[in-house]
Amino acid sequence: MDYLIISDTHGDRQILVDIVNHYQGHVKSMFYNGDSELKRSDELFDTLLPVIGNMDTDPMFPDDRDYQDKYLKLYQTHGHLVHTELSLNHLREVVAPKDVDVVTSGHTHMLGAEMIDGKLFVNPGSISLPKGTYAYLKGTYALLSVEPEQFHVQFYTRDMQPVPELVFEFNR
Template sequence: MDYLFVSDAHGDRAVLGKIVTAYQNKVHAIFYNGDSELPADDELFNTMLPVIGNMDFDAMFPDDRQYHDATIDIYQTHGHLYQTELNLNQIRQKVSTLNIEVVTLGHTHQLGAEVIDNKLFINPGSIALPKGPYAYIGGTFAILTVTADTLQVQFYNRDLRAVPELQFSFPR
């Protein structure tokens, strides 16, 4: 089962539309981790599961989301409400008592995938304004593939191409 995570488009609706068109029937769910700068009633969000970012001003976006299906339990937020630009301590405390396997967030514009406190944290980076050591890629999103034994994260660029050196596998 595959799940797509994208964040921080900052008004670049075209790239979000391209991702939705390419993946809406290929992944189980598309999570949008905030800072779209679009209204919550934009038709793109009929296909995506959005949360509010610090640059979103439509109060109809939720602050966070707990997602559950037969395959995975996911906690989604943008990150600004937990000061993730400083560290992950506040969000770690928030999710410590939740029965979830994956935490997904954005806000920092830096991609990452790592297990902390027995939970996989995934930041897809920014699809429009990337920062950090992978900024040269020009924008990224991530797909999580869930199997019985592993959680596999593959990062993609704006051209919807997998970035070979950004593929990670974590045991379940």
């Protein structure tokens, strides 16, 4: 079962339209990790599951989300409320008591996928304003594939092409 994770468009609405149109009906859920700078009432959020970012002004966005379906238990937050720009320590504390498989955030604009404390932490990077080692890709998002024994995370570029060196497998 596949899930789309995307974040930090900062006003670049068209890329969300393109990606939603591309993936709608092909993934189980689409997570939007904040800093769209759009309204919660935007029709994109009929499809994308959002949380509030530090650059979002609409208080109708939730701070975070506990998501569960028959394949996946996931916690989603932007990251500024737990200061992920400094470290993942506070976020690790927040999710420690939670029965979740995956923790996803944005905010840093730096992509990442790593297993911490038995949970898979995924940051899709920013699709519009990437920073860090992979900023040269000009923006990324992630596809999470959930299997009974494994997770796969593949990062993609704005033209919806997989980045060959950015595919990761984790045993559950």
